[in-house]
Amino acid sequence: MSTIDAEPDDILTPIRNTSKLWFVAFGAAAAVALVWLAAWGYQLQNGLIVTNLADWGSGGGVTWGLYIGAFIWWVGIAHGGIILSAAVRLFGMERYQPVARVAELLTIGALSMAGIYIVVHTGRPDRLVTSILEAYPWTVQSSPLVWDVTVITLYFVMTATYLGLTLRYDIVRLQHKMPKYFAPLYAALTIGYTKKEDQIIERMVWWLALGIIVLAPLLLHGGVIPWLFALLPSMPGWQGAVQGPTFLSIALMSAIGGVIIISYALRWAYDWQHVLTDDMFRGLTAWLGLFSLLFIWLQLQQVITGVYAAPTDLEKLMTAKITTLPYQIAIGLIVLTLAYIFAQAVDRRVFSLRRSVAVSFLVLMGTLTEKVLFVFEGLEYPTFSLYHAVPGHYAPSVIEMLSVAGTVSLLTIFFLVIVKLVPVVELHAVEDHEDHSEEVGS
């Protein structure tokens, strides 16, 4: 409800105390992850025939489905996360500084999940590295998928650098209060530290943030990821310039949703009401509303252009899309979210943390559904639509669906582990609280 009134010691709570609940959460997440890993093993043994994917065309199915949909969903969360964190640093949005690191960690975690999906999706994962590296000098000139791999790698490196640099400051100052048995890890993270570097690192981080803010919309989630689809002229559901902004809006929505959920979990688990304040959650909720509105607007653009005097192929796709129940549900979830956010903006009493968390779940479910629909409906309604068997009916198989549960569990494990290793709230966020001024944001 007010400015942050936390002590540096507060951010060490998760490292110094481990409750039974932590073990329960870890066990549950590990169990789910293991079930999925077993399913994946089965897939590796038998091939992708265990999915419900098939060949588009005479084959009567879709060749990309949930795996690719979930891949772009995770990538979106990752990219939105890093944009959020970069914005905090670049524009001095101190109100959100306590979640900047959560957003960065979410980026690393979500990017890893996206990486896993690439491996899960391919028919011959054993060849991934050798085949891609061998042909790289040629393919980087022509294949959007290779641009994708290139830019994602770049971002992974940038984010990891960013995180690594900012961690040094905190660890040096807090190390004496952190567990001795992690000392080698801390020593590695702070190798060569001198006091003089603080200022330099601050500047480096600023430039990294600038790079991310500039490149993310141009190249990353407004660039190579939508280009995977938007550059193909034979799939009317994908082609077009609107995909860039649409993808970006989805990325930002999903990331903010993710950050709200994770921060809420941290606040709940470690009594961080004073670190992760109501005020901050209000702000995040407002941003979530803004990007949801943007998303709805871009959907409207697509629907209207797709049904009013559209070329036959596009009209066919759009008519099918808007009459599909899952699409209506996805849009419904986002509209519901918007309704809540508008209401709490008009009347502050409508706001509650739990409601914000609930709509964050809705948003994540909505965006995942939209992503999967986007992928397979695009393939179901190609320009060349003579084949009687197309559209086939795709519904993900159990093994495919398990992958979502599996990757969510892996990400949970990632966070459960990381909170035990390093402070997930920046020291800066609690140090600077005296000169914290109320941002006008939202």
Next chain:
Amino acid sequence: MSTDESSESDEPRHPYETDESFHPMGKEWEDEMRAELEETDYDADLGMQMARDAQRLVAGEISEEEFYTEYHDDVQEEFEADERPIFDDLDGVDLDEVGDDRSMLESLQDVDLSGDDVSRRSMMKKMGAAGLFLGYSAYATHENEQDDEIPEQVSGVRPLTEDSREHRWGMVIDLERCDGCLSCVAGCINENGTSTGANWMYVFAYEDEQSGQENFLVRPCQHCSNAPCAKVCPVRARHTREKDGIVLTNYETCIGCRYCQVACPYGVNYFQWGEPDVEMGRLEFLDKTPEGVQAMDAGDGFEARAATYAEEGSERHEALSEANDHVYDARGWWTDSRPPNGVMGKCTFCPSRQDNHTDNPKGTVACMNACDETGMSAIHFGDMDAEIGDDYDRGVRYLERRKNINPSPKQKNEADPEEDGYGWEEEGSTPQPRDDIYTQEDWENPPAPHDTSQLSTFKLLENLGTEPNITYIGNEPGPTDEQIDTATRDDLTGYEDIQRDIQWPVTVKDNRKHHLDYGAGGPPEDHGEEEA
């Protein structure tokens, strides 16, 4: 790029500047430029000097300011003496700005070259704008030179130019001859051992809703000369053979991401979702690993990206011929017959045949043979670059013949039966009958003779810029046309009807998804199971 360290000059030199020439395209180019400058009544030395420095400007050795200061006065002098305006008269170029904060490039872009002011244009030509262009061309050439280090960087996406390639394999498919018997589908399955539902050659009837008109579409891979699938492949497994334009998948490097399938506008790809129905051991091939085949001597064959095509008579070619190999192509790449698990497959244009190491002659494909055998001869495979009378001219020959049939059937009957039967030969062309490939009589009497201007041909989705190499004769399907379900019609051959013609343990099916949905275990009862 490395600087020339042996350079004696104390002045910084452009990386590819030699004692002979400063221009990357060499002395010849430079001399040509000088000659051009000397034709004018301006200072050629000045122009050349500017050209040289323009290159240094491009290489970043001197700044634009320096370049400008160096030459502004000279240029002014040179041209003002002649009372020709320089920058001041060029539309949109502010002289003072050029030296300050605007780049030379920007300023040049503002220059209106379209104006009919001759003095301006000639001035541009001489004043070392020639020099500047030289510099820019240096820049462009330099880029190209770098590309050369990566051999033929675009290769693998497009065939070579017509002069450099050996063939451009393609097909002319006469839809007016097709009766939908699916023999070609069976021929393809028998040749390649493709799994259930992977109908590389796919034939279907479709209906125009408005006119009620029914047609067949014969749909192999279009082997596009600008293939989207090859362009998007992240590992260059899907590629276009530069030698002859065949679009293939290298089964050894494909990672199974299926982006090719997504990018293909025609839906011709069939992924190997599980273990292939036909085991590797049942295919005919040279019993060596791809590396082993590639290691064999290819002789003096066609050189291409990362591979040499085995020359006829070379060790590799002999070995492949000996084995009647249907799996490797002349490069020793595993690209033919059905793919292994986890890898993409599609119609291949039978590359082992086109590389001439099988018992089947070069210039034939399995589907065409099957079609010819039924007497339909709707498929005409050949080199689409060929002139009539060349080898492998069947495609172009057939098309030309169909185009040029002018007389009505009655007139044709009255024509001299002793004539060679073609009726379209031009002077100097001496087509040889190729009875080994097809029977002339088979397609001698087209179903409906057309006047040249009336023959309807099309390529599928040509407006997408894919440059397909299949030319169809017949009516192009409209955007709202729909496939007719063979199950609803007794008069149409269904896919299960050709089962008896298949030599492999493969169930012929139309709807592959239905089959795939059974998962790894396969359908409970492969045979006699009903279609959904």
